[in-house]
Amino acid sequence: MMYKVYYQDSKSEMPVREKTKSMYMEADNERAVRKLLKDQQINIEFIQLLEGAYLEYEKESEHFKLQENVSS
Incomplete structure (x- = not known):
């Protein structure tokens, strides 16, 4: 199944809608x-x-x- 992930780049900052990014994963x-x-x-x-x-x-x-590889 295919998923769209909405995320922010930082765990420590308060989410701001204008900074939301997305990625696609299977x-x-x-x-x-x-x-x-x-x-x-x-x-x-x-x-x-x-x-x-x-x-x-x-x-x-x-x-x-x-997204092919999501390792850090």
Whole structure:
């Protein structure tokens, strides 16, 4: 399954919507995404399952790039 992860670059700063970034990951479930990202120094705001028409829409975005390696 494909997931879109909304995050901030720093765990220590208060989240600001204008600084929110996103990445795309493939995993079996949301828990697996969190496990893959647990060593990253990012503040995860939201993890969204992408499927159907919404997934196809996201794939058309110039920002769509599947994360290959998320190790620190």
